[in-house]
Amino acid sequence: MAKNLLIVESPAKAKTINKYLGKDFQVLASYGHVRDLKPKEGAVDTEHGFAMAYEVIERNQKHVDAIAKAAKLADDIYLATDLDREGEAISWHISEILGERGLTKGKQLHRVVFSEITPKAIKAAVAAPRQLSHDLVDAQQARRALDYLVGFNLSPVLWRKVQRGLSAGRVQSPALRMIVEREEEIEAFKAREYWTVEAQLKHADGDFSARLSRLNGKKFEQFDLTNEADAQAARAALKQAARGQLTVSDVTSKERKRRPAAPFTTSTLQQEAARKLGFTTSRTMKVAQGLYEGVALGDEGNVGLITYMRTDSTMLGEDAMAELRQLIARDFGGQALPDAAQVYKTKSKNAQEAHEAIRPTSAMRTPKSVAAFLNDDQRKLYELIWKRTVACQMIHATLNTVTVEFALPHAPGGDASFRASGTTVIDPGFLAVYEEGRDQKTAEDDDEGRRLPRLAKGEAVPLHEIVADQHFTEPPPRYSEASLVKALEEYGIGRPSTYASIIQVLQNREYVFLDNRRFKPTDVGRAVSKFLTQHFTRYVDYDFTAKLEDELDAVSRGEEAWVPLMQRFWQPFKQQVDEKAESVDRSEATGARELGSDPKTGKPVFVRLGRFGPYAAIGDKDSDEKLQFASLRPGQSMHTISLAEALELFKLPRKLGQAENGDEVSVGIGRFGPFVKQGSTYASLKPEDDPYTIELPRALQLVADKLEMLANRVILDFGNGVQVLNGRYGAYITDGEKNARIPKEQEPKELTEAQCLELLAAAPVKKGRFGKKTATKKAAAKKVAPAKKAAVKKAATKKTAAKKSTAKKTATRKAATKKGAAGKSATDQAGA
DSSP: OOSEEEEESOHHHHHHHHHHHOTTEEEEEOOSOOEEEOSSTTSEETTTTTEEOEEEOGGGHHHHHHHHHHHHHOSEEEEOOOSSHHHHHHHHHHHHHHHHTTOOTTOEEEEOOOSSOSHHHHHHHHHSOBOOOHHHHHHHHHHHHHHHHHHHHHHHHHHHHTOTTOOOOTTHHHHHHHHHHHHHHHHHOOOOEEEEEEEEEOOTTOOEEEEEEEETTEEOOTTSOOSHHHHHHHHHHHHHHHTTEEEEEEEEEEEEEEOOOOOBOHHHHHHHIIIIIOOOHHHHHHHHHHHHHOEEOGGGOEEOOBOOSOOOOOOOOHHHHHHHHHHHHHHHOGGGSOSSOOOOOOOOTTOOTTSOOBOBSOTTSOHHHHGGGSOHHHHHHHHHHHHHHHHTTSOOEEEEEEEEEEEETTOTTSOEEEEEEEEEEEEOGGGGTOOOOOSSOOHHHHHBTOOOOOOOTTOEEEEEEEEEEEEEOOOOOOOOHHHHHHHHHHHTOSOHHHHHHHHHHHHHTTSEEEETTEEEEOHHHHHHHHHHHHHSGGGGOHHHHHHHHHHHHHHHTTSSOHHHHHHHHHHHHHHHHHHHHHHOOHHHHHTOEEEEEOTTTOOEEEEEEETTEEEEEESOTTTOSSOEEEEOOTTOOTTTOOHHHHHHHTTOSEEEEEOTTSOEEEEEEETTEEEEEETTEEEEOOTTOOTTTOOHHHHHHHHHHHHHHHHTTEEEEOSSSOEEEEETTEEEEEOSSOEEEOOTTSOGGGOOHHHHHHHHHHSOOOBOTTSOBOOOOOSSOOOOOHHHHHHHHHHHHTSOHHHHHHHHHHHHHHHHHOOOOOSOOHHHHHHO
């Protein structure tokens, strides 16, 4: 048995490290977090020093037990989870669990950290372990306690005031506010007209253009020409003054240097992968995790290809820089090397300089040499990291910008001039390998790469035409993943390791969605943000959130204690929650609006946020017994919809005519979207169908398709509630309470009743949002027929001895509690 136990977070990492340490070490994975707060109120005891009640995460119980079993036999235990605050907390939780089970007595517990998974780094880390950092653990505990207290106390207020099932987060809420405020800026934006004037010039060495830079004796500004009449008048006057040519009045040439971007941090990697590869932040982190933990490289086995991907640091180790300089000299020549290694200053206040930037573990592993062993995503991301790292140690690029002025000294109204610029690359330097992406182009970008003919002062250049172009100012763009990550970092909201989860949570809660790869808030997201901004201003304030992050960082550095920090936050927060729970009106909280009056009835028209989304209503809920309701159409927002648009919604339901059997056919919008109704049959409209324009023939086709689907829905029916059905995602088994998947190799039509019962017994119980079983309640229970019991028994006897008792026990319990359900249940519909 191995004398030493080393614990990491992931099995992939365990596999890679295992081959480096030899037979004296057993390497096991915790599979991420091992403990979390109990999911109930009071898990953080605010009355007793914020004591936290933890429990082992159910899905990881077996991994914890395996670690405990190995720890019992080991002489020394090495905690080698990730090197950040979260990794430190996981190591602490493992040590606490082992301590509670009495497995650490007389044994040494070592904390081991490494930023790359290479033989040299692993062996060096094991040879020089340290103790657990309780400062890092305290910072992580404080972060978890804050998130728990905000979620458990603020979410119920949102349920009562906005919509059930909503939740608020300490860091996600300010991020949501950023997206919503940008949307409001876009809606409030009023476009301004402006005109540009450009001279198109002919030259023997190539045609080019020059922009108007001076007009009427002063610098030409963006809004100097704001209508067509003025623009065309200026154009005509300039053309007349030019008399068919423009004369060069000045030529300037300026050489400048552009330096390479720093090596990747978590934030900059997420931004560049979004810009250049179209990766989401979560996809970037998942792929990077795989590259860090190890990829099988043929005979070499598993090899970690990049350093740790959660870092604020731009530092590179001496060995890495020496290897990079060696590679650059070999592949790009000595002239591509600066005199000394490039050192980049880390911007983050809390970056631990012992950590490195994200880089290849060996620059000598070129993207080409490992491409055959990587999947497409891994290949793209590794190439991005490799190129950025190599470029950061190369010489600067040398650029030359030529600016040519064409003066019109005798133009009407005062002197005028045109300007042309072009930039050429004299020495590409690092640009031969990599150039950083940008979210928005500038005028300088337009000039780059544009060559001008060689021109001399006093030279006359023939004028082909002067053109005036109309433009309109544009609203600020919505946030992309790259620009949102950049903004979060600039505001100090969250930390790079949390950006992916912040974005994922906002999407999962359906507070925002991606529209052309830009974030747009939903009406629910806007209501939540508006409510929090108006009533919990401090807790979605960017400066407050950033200051709290700084305080948590101070705890991690041992400069501040975590309990006083918690007390300062908790007292005013709890007081405000209690106050707002009583004082805020629900209509105001959801952003309800009165749009005007219905011309037919004179009644008020409102838009509100309901349980199933935004809707319009005609009538006053306080005085009218019956109100008219209509759901908003996809793409409509309760915050921007007009009265005319809202009134259009009440044209549904529409009567389309009659079917051949005399049934009335109509179209309407319900809880699950637009539908056609014929008699008692409902059929959903397809995405391409519009309920406001659909006609009778198409509606009849949709109903016919639905009836055909229903006719073919039941594959097998055993007459006791157990059925094999066709669903949306293929065939499945159901008994009305549980659904079971059918093995790929099994033909659904050939299943026996016993096989179905066995698969149902093994299927997991469906759970609702809060862990409660969602099995449909039945009107009456039925006892299972003896034949069914026999079938179960027969199926059980075919199992091996190890599985026999479990199968019998499950089948017996199933038979005893089975509820009859010939009709279609909610679970049937879910499977469909």
